[in-house]
Structures are given as C-alpha cells and as structure tokens.
Amino acid sequence: xxxxxxxxxxxxxxxxxxxxxxxxxxxxxxxxxxxxxxxxxxxxxxxxxxxxxxxxxxxxxxxxxxxxxxxxxxxxxxxxxxxxxxxxxxxxx
Numbered sequence: 001x002x003x004x005x006x007x008x009x010x011x012x013x014x015x016x017x018x019x020x021x022x023x024x025x026x027x028x029x030x031x032x033x034x035x036x037x038x039x040x041x042x043x044x045x046x047x048x049x050x051x052x053x054x055x056x057x058x059x060x061x062x063x064x065x066x067x068x069x070x071x072x073x074x075x076x077x078x079x080x081x082x083x084x085x086x087x088x089x090x091x092x093x
Contacts, residue, residue, distance in 0.1 A: 001026045016093075023088035037078035039081040 003024040008017060030038030059065050 001029050018091065018093040019091065021090040022063075023086075023090065024085070025086040028081070028083040031081055032085075038083070046056070 004021055006019050006021045008019050010017075021042075026032065028038045057065070
C-alpha cells in the first residue's frame with residue numbers, strides 16, 4: 001500500500017514551481033494487521049519432501065497405491081511473512 005502527499009512550494013522564478021512529496025509505503029499490510037495473515041507457508045526446498053508412502057507393487061491396472069499420507073509439519077518461510085514500512089521524501093524542481 002502506498003500513500004503520497006504532494007505539497008507545492010513557491011520556487012525561484014526562473015526554475016519554475018517546485019514540489020515536495022511525502023511517501024509512505026507499507027509492504028504486506030495483512031501481516032502488519034494480523035500475524036496470521038499474509039504468511040507464506042511452504043516446504044523449504046519444494047518437491048523434495050515425501051508426503052505419501054507408496055507400495056512397492058502396482059495396482060491391477062498399473063496405478064500407484066498410496067499406503068498413507070504423512071502428516072508432517074511444513075516449515076514456515078519467515079522472511080516472506082514479514083511486513084515493512086518505509087518513509088520517503090522527494091523534492092521536485
């Protein structure tokens with residue numbers, strides 16, 4: 001989310017008008033409001049964690065047979081779940 005406010009400043013006559021702009025950037029606003037929102041939950045290295053157990057034999061039609069699904073906790077990527085606020089000031093002349 002970005003908020004900006006521009007203020008016109010009287011400038012020197014040969015430079016024209018100048019303005020001052022205040023800027024407020026908020027990244028991941030949902031996580032700033034509530035730590036359970038705007039989170040990224042994923043396996044640390046995608047496609048490398050076993051989530052099911054397979055039988056060694058194939059089914060009668062050549063299909064794979066799953067024994068059980070593993071109920072393991074997935075790691076949470078903390079860096080992508082952070083929020084950030086940045087203030088800025090821009091002078092245009």
